[in-house]
Amino acid sequence: MASFCSVLLTIVFIFTITASVTRISSSTRTFTIVNSCKETIWPGITHSENISGGGIELKPGKSTVYTASSGWGGRIWARTSCKFNKNGNGTCQTGSCGSTLNCTGPSSPPTSIAEFNLGEIDYYDVSLVDGFNLPVMVKAFNGTGNCSTAGCDGDMRQNCPSDLTLKAKGKVIACRSACDVYKTDEYCCRGKYGNPDTCLPSNYSKSFKLVCPAAYSYAYDDPTSVITCSGANYVVAFCATRNQTVCSYHDNQLFCNQSKGLKVVPHRWWVAVLAIPLMLKLCVMF
Known part of the structure; x- marks a missing residue:
């Protein structure tokens, strides 16, 4: 039994270290x-200070996780109808960010873009300022504050001005965007239109x-x-509505948004947590 207790104490020690590492890693954020x-x-994923990113192919119904530091700021968007060769060179119909x-x-x-600026208070939004390619x-x-859902439920491809x-x-x-097509200061909010007093909604932006x-x-x-939230992780879902349940499974955790907000359902490790007190009691008894 002495060897059993020794093994048990080793398990407890490893779990304690793992829990500590988990708490330390809470300074990072995840984007599912x-x-x-x-x-x-x-x-495509770009940091505000580093334009290198992307490199992910995501088939229908699949998901992936991107981890960022708590001070991260950047953009996430989708490239569509891409064709890359075995060397990673190619083109996309929309959302291109180079030729690789x-x-x-x-x-x-x-491109429809999800924008983030993470800090003590996170600022995030979905921007159609550069146009629209996908909802x-x-x-x-798991955040505090407003933390409401940003995005676009509709499909501007079906409602786009001709x-x-x-x-x-065909x-x-x-x-x-009107700026991309006509390139005027008024539509691009630059020059004398480069402030909120002079840059006003156009008929085009109103349609968006x-x-x-x-x-x-x-x-x-x-x-x-613009929406604010503190200490949150995020799901960025393409072709999903704001009221739609979206689930993703990563690192033994199931992420699902329900009517009361996104829930994180952990697996495996919590069974060990509940079992440890019982095992310690058995060790003392014997």
């Missing part, structure tokens, strides 16, 4: 990226806002678009 589309996508699987630059418009929503979980449509083989594959009320429609659309 989910593809709810019917097509394969190639997510790993991004070498920012996303090319038109995308952002859900926060002069902003981007087509391939099919609308994206909706461009009508379909996607919880997303940025133009550069100074702050009051209805």
